Amino acid sequence: MRYSKYFIPTLKENPGEAQVVSHRLMLRAGMISQLSAGIYNWLPLGLKVLQKVSEIVRDELNKASAIEILMPTLQPVELWQESGRYDAYGAEMLRIKDRNNREYAYGPTAEEVVTDIFRKNIRSYKDMPKNLYNIQWKFRDETRPRFGLMRGREFLMKDAYSFDVDYEAAKKSYYRMFTAYLNIFERMGLKTIPMQADTGPIGGNLSHEFIVLAETGESQVYCHKDFLKTDAPQGVDFDSDLLPIYEKWTSLYAATDEVCKEEDIKKEDIITARGIEVGQVFYLGKKYSEKLKAEVLNDKGQPVTVEMGCYGIGVSRVVPAIIEASHDEHGIIWPESVAPFKAVVINLNQGVSETDKVSEEIYQKLLNAKVDVLYDDRNERAGVKFKDNDLIGIPYQIIVGKKGLENGGVVEFKTRKTGEKETLSVEEALNKIIGK
RNA sequence: CGGGGUGUAGCUCAGCUUGGUAGAGUACCUGCUUUGGGAGCAGGGUGCCGUAGGUUCGAAUCCUAUCGCCCCGACCA
Known part of the structure; x- marks a missing residue:
């Protein structure tokens, strides 16, 4: 969605x-x-x-x-x-x-x-x-x-x-x-x-x-x-x-x-x-x-x-x-079994071609893997997206930003419950979700 | 159902005591700038001041009634 x-x-x-x-x-x-x-x-x-x-x-x-x-x-x-x-x-x-x-x-x-x-x-x-x-x-x-x-x-x-x-x-x-x-x-x-x-x-x-x-x-x-x-x-x-x-x-x-x-x-x-x-x-x-x-x-x-x-x-x-x-x-903080979505892909730089492309790719791959996923593609600032997504409590956030992509093509994987953030490749982040 | 509170902009609320042009922040819209934790500047008010009577030259403000909503209690998945 x-x-x-x-x-x-x-x-x-x-x-x-x-x-x-x-x-x-x-x-x-x-x-x-x-x-x-x-x-x-x-x-x-x-x-x-x-x-x-x-x-x-x-x-x-x-x-x-x-x-x-x-x-x-x-x-x-x-x-x-x-x-x-x-x-x-x-x-x-x-x-x-x-x-x-x-x-x-x-x-x-x-x-x-x-x-x-x-x-x-x-x-x-x-x-x-x-x-x-x-x-x-x-x-x-x-x-x-x-x-x-x-x-x-x-x-x-x-x-x-x-x-x-x-x-x-x-x-x-x-x-x-x-x-x-x-x-x-x-x-x-x-x-x-x-x-x-x-x-x-x-x-x-x-x-x-x-x-x-x-x-x-x-x-x-x-x-x-x-x-x-x-x-x-x-x-x-x-x-x-x-x-x-x-x-x-x-x-x-x-x-x-x-x-x-x-x-x-x-x-x-x-x-x-x-x-x-x-x-x-x-x-x-x-x-x-x-x-x-x-x-x-x-x-x-x-x-x-x-x-x-x-x-x-x-x-x-x-x-x-x-x-x-x-x-x-x-x-x-939703338990996974009742969460409205299992994961959310947060595009921090909506409109920037590289982050759009990577976010879109992650979103499509999760959809193909039958993961109930939300894609935060709004034209909002990073802060707004972080606040809203923490508020609605989807268990896993994949955060795609310009910085990470320029710095080795990495994204962040955040677990809502613990607040823990991991820097991962796109592939690794996808596996974290699909593997669960 | 007993007791208390509250109704003003989408939201949070000020103004009411002491009647005199409808307010703030935020949200929203436009433009420019900004772009990793609820951005900045400029412009824009979007309102039956819950409703109905009354008092008054004049009522968001005072009086009466009524309705909605919230809280405490009694009651309950």
Whole structure:
């Protein structure tokens, strides 16, 4: 992509409305712009990151045998009346009437709709288990939206729902999602810790919040220090017994400020940190299947009400969470897996035939190698280009300048994360990118 | 929803106390110079001073209402 033909409206100054670092940086990097309270436009750079995050979620869920569907944003309120949540959900649910005065909800979540899909299509235990998910815009009419996308009213959420014939099977579904979540966040370059969460009226202990550790996180969390050196499992066979993985990750202490106990957090090896919740897994039992009569016949030919679980990831919230966990005073530092571009070619002397020629050549070779590359071909001074590119945080910069070309035909290879600059030949610089 | 703040140029903000021609920096446009860390000089204002009433000879400024946005709290992916 040529920067001169693209659309990245960066800001030199901090917008007044943004207080938290991720919000400020997303606005300044031209990723998003605010349309209304808690409602944002996704500009090209922001959209690319959102898509990369979505793709990782999708890929890992598919590996765990979840099946993607797409449910509408608008849901007839009759389903909510049937589940009993029409009144319970309150003012957070945005209600809309159509021209025939029929009432709809802009879905804040989709238990009712997905259960309806299940009950209308699945009749036998032989067709179980099933895990259906979608990545769809949700709306919750928060009384006070804040922190940019971290707590907007409209947000992109991945919500998965498992259906099993009995509790034992439901637990296995839970472990599958639990394990998939470890992999998902690891791939995004995030240090995430599952923490025991409140299960409310359902009871039991099968609910975990996935908390990203970030110095500027919104809430105080406590966890065993060994979590810092625990890596997500690799190459998991999702048909195997996942209980050991689950136990490994839940045996160590981890709790948010809301649920922790005074005596626990004072123990040795427990560290204090800041965190952001990016996902939650939850065993639902028969809460919705009972109300909505989602039943199948078991192997004895008897009808049983199915066991459900729900599993959310705030996809649009993950983006600022990554920024909170990965930035410096110059701007964003994207982990490679979610970066809007893998590399940027910065031509410091646009219009000078030699630098134009070499920059163009590097750009074309990277394109040919299927590298998602940005070419900063703007007619701007070097300083502007350095500042903008550090701000938008693309992992690798290949800097092409007159000086280097005259001085042995070299370019600079800069790693955004470390700030390290290496002087390399064009060939070497290309290999650094293509080889990765 | 309780408490506080704020709305003036694309952005950051001054002007309001004490009413009298709409401002600065930056961005943007033109020209010349410059060209490796947000350049210099010269020229250009792009504005329903959130909106609606009111007071006044005269309102960005005072009064009333209303809307938007931000922050703290309660609440939450």
